[in-house]
Amino acid sequence: MMVEKLSKHRLHVLTAMFVLIAFMLGCNEFMVVGNLSLIAKSYHESLSQISWLVSAFAWTYAIVTPLLAIFTNKVHKYYLLIVLLIVFLTGTILSSCAPNIGWLLFSRIITASVAGMIESLLSVIVYQLSHNPKQRSMTIAWIYTGFSIASVVGVPLGTFIADHWRWQDAFIMCAVITTIATIVAFMILPKNLQAGEGKYRDQVVIFQDKIIWYGIFFVICGAATLYGYYTYIRPLVHQQLHFGLNSLSFILLLLGVVDILANQVAGRIAVDNGFKKLWYVYVLNIVLLALFGVMMQHQWTGIVWLFILGFTVAIFGSTAQVFFLNEATEKYPSAINLASTFNAIFYNVGIALSSMTAGQTLRFGGLSSLGWNSMAYCIGATILCFILAKKLTKD
Structure with a gap:
C-alpha cells in the first residue's frame, strides 16, 4: 500500500503538530529539574533521593528506546504513535496525582519508556510522508526546534506554575498539551503509514x-x-x-x-x-x-x-x-x-x-x-x- 502524499497545507499542519509533541516531550522532561526542591519538600524527602527522578528517566530512556524500536517495528506507525501518546499521557496524569515518591518515580519511568520512541517515530513518519529531501530536513529541524523551545521555556514555565500554584499543575499542563496532540494526531495523521518489515x-x-x-x-x-x-x-x-x-x-x-x-x-x-x-x-x-x-x-x-x-x-x-x-x-x-x-x-x-x-x-x-x-x-x-x-x- 502506498503512503498518502500530503498537500503542502496539510504537511504544515502535521509539522506544527510534531513541533507541539516535541515541545510536550521536552517540557515533561525539563520541568522536573526546575522543581526538584519543591517535589522533595512535598514528599518530605531529601534532594539526593529526589535526584533519582532525573537519573531513572535518563537510564530508562536510553535502555528502553532501542528495544521498543526493535520490537514494534512491524506495528503500523499510525496506531503505534497514538498508543505511545496515550501511554505518555497516562504517565503524565499519574505524575500529577502521585500520592508518594514511589508512584512519582513509577510514572516517570512510564513516560521515559515511550518518550524516546515517540521522538524517533516523528522523524520516521516525516520520511514516509515527504519525498522531498529539503522538506524532510526542514521538518526534522522543526521537530528539534520544538525541543529547543521546551529547553528555553520548559524549566521557567514549570517553575512559574509551581511557584504560583503547585508543582503538580505543571504536569497537568503537560497532560493538556498531550491530549491536544493526541487528538490532532488521531484526526490528521494518515492511517496507511507503512509498518516495518523483517525479523530482529x-x-x-x-x-x-x-x-x-x-x-x-x-x-x-x-x-x-x-x-x-x-x-x-x-x-x-x-x-x-x-x-x-x-x-x-x-x-x-x-x-x-x-x-x-x-x-x-x-x-x-x-x-x-x-x-x-x-x-x-x-x-x-x-x-x-x-x-x-x-x-x-x-x-x-x-x-x-x-x-x-x-x-x-x-x-x-x-x-x-x-x-x-x-x-x-x-x-x-x-x-x-x-x-x-x-x-x-x-x-x-x-x-x-x-x-x-x-x-x-x-x-x-x-x-x-x-x-x-x-x-x-x-x-x-x-x-x-x-x-x-x-x-x-x-x-
Whole structure:
C-alpha cells in the first residue's frame, strides 16, 4: 500500500503538530529539574533521593528506546504513535496525582519508556510522508526546534506554575498539551503509514555497517563538544564572567533563542550530505574552543564567545538524524525504526561522557579551562565529519 502524499497545507499542519509533541516531550522532561526542591519538600524527602527522578528517566530512556524500536517495528506507525501518546499521557496524569515518591518515580519511568520512541517515530513518519529531501530536513529541524523551545521555556514555565500554584499543575499542563496532540494526531495523521518489515536479525544487522558507527561516534563527539562546557553554563556566566543573577536568566533565555536559530540553520545544512558543510563549521569550532580560555578572562568577550559557540556547536543534530534515516532507508529498510533512535540515544551518551570529563577538567583547571575539554571532543567530531563527508560523496 502506498503512503498518502500530503498537500503542502496539510504537511504544515502535521509539522506544527510534531513541533507541539516535541515541545510536550521536552517540557515533561525539563520541568522536573526546575522543581526538584519543591517535589522533595512535598514528599518530605531529601534532594539526593529526589535526584533519582532525573537519573531513572535518563537510564530508562536510553535502555528502553532501542528495544521498543526493535520490537514494534512491524506495528503500523499510525496506531503505534497514538498508543505511545496515550501511554505518555497516562504517565503524565499519574505524575500529577502521585500520592508518594514511589508512584512519582513509577510514572516517570512510564513516560521515559515511550518518550524516546515517540521522538524517533516523528522523524520516521516525516520520511514516509515527504519525498522531498529539503522538506524532510526542514521538518526534522522543526521537530528539534520544538525541543529547543521546551529547553528555553520548559524549566521557567514549570517553575512559574509551581511557584504560583503547585508543582503538580505543571504536569497537568503537560497532560493538556498531550491530549491536544493526541487528538490532532488521531484526526490528521494518515492511517496507511507503512509498518516495518523483517525479523530482529534484519534490524540489528545495521550495527555491522562501519559508516553507521562513524555516525554514532560523530553524534557522541558532537554532543560532548557542546556539553563539555555547557554543563557548567550557569557558573561560567555567573562566577567566571561575573554577570548578576538577574542577568543570568536573561542570558540563558538568549542562549535558548540562539539554539532555536541553530536548529533552523541545521535543517538547511542537512540537505544533500550536510557533513560536507559541517566539516568547515567544526574546523571553526576548534579555533573558537582553542581561544575559549583567553576570551573567558573578560566579561563581554566571554559572553560573545558563548553565544557564537552556542550557535556553531549546536547545528549538527538534523544532519546526523537525516544521515541515519537515509542510510537505513537505502540499505537497511527493516531497521529504520532502530536507526531513528540513534541520534537521541548517543546524544545522551555524549552528554554523560563530557559531563564526567568536564568535572575532572574543572577540578584541575578551573572554569576557563573547560574549552580544552570540549576541544578534545571537537577534534574527534571534525575528523569523523571529514570521513563521513568523503564516504557519502563517493556513494
